[in-house]
Amino acid sequence: MNEPLGKPTVKVEPSIESGVTKVEVANKGTTEAKSVEAKLYVNNGLVGVDYTSSIKANKQSTFNFPLVLEGGVGKLEVSYIGPGIERNTIEKDISLDFQTPQQDGTGMFIVAAIIIAVVGYWYYRRRKKKRIPRASKPGNKHHAMSARC
Numbered sequence: 137m138n139e140p141l142g143k144p145t146v147k148v149e150p151s152i153e154s155g156v157t158k159v160e161v162a163n164k165g166t167t168e169a170k171s172v173e174a175k176l177y178v179n180n181g182l183v184g185v186d187y188t189s190s191i192k193a194n195k196q197s198t199f200n201f202p203l204v205l206e207g208g209v210g211k212l213e214v215s216y217i218g219p220g221i222e223r224n225t226i227e228k229d230i231s232l233d234f235q236t237p238q239q240d241g242t243g244m245f246i247v248a249a250i251i252i253a254v255v256g257y258w259y260y261r262r263r264k265k266k267r268i269p270r271a272s273k274p275g276n277k278h279h280a281m282s283a284r285c
Contacts (some may be wrong), residue, residue: 157183157204159230161214162196169216169224174199177211178232191216204232 159176163169170190176183176199184201191197204210210232215225 155203156200157202157232159199159201159212160196161191161199161212163191163193166193167219168192169218172197172214172216175213176201176204177213178204183210 157176159174161172161174168190172188172191173185174187175185183204186199186201188197188199210230212228212230213225214228215223218224
């Protein structure tokens with residue numbers, strides 16, 4: 137019998153930037169799995185559900201769930217329609233022990249440097265503007281063209 141998903145491999149990683157937990161499921165079976173539904177549970181509570189229309193044999197698909205930062209063990213439940221139009225369900229315990237990247241402060245340093253540069257440029261322009269003599273304005277008694285000989 138051709139078995140979709142077979143013994144699927146599962147890879148879990150957080151995506152802090154986009155605020156999701158990505159779970160990659162590989163179909164290690166010999167036929168396509170259709171109408172695939174994945175549910176992620178953490179501490180016996182449903183975190184989220186994601187779907188894909190199919191996963192071909194020896195291919196993979198990524199499911200996105202709300203970001204899970206708490207560590208420990210979660211459970212992934214994957215259900216799909218097999219070649220005989222039967223509904224199959226596979227449950228797999230998954231590890232959610234991953235390190236969140238530490239902020240090194242580089243981003244804040246760059247933002248602060250940009251702000252300081254903008255303020256410095258503004259201050260420089262303002263001081264330079266004050267030093268320009270106003271003699272170049274028409275109607276000013278010190279204007280070069282208004283001097284009478």
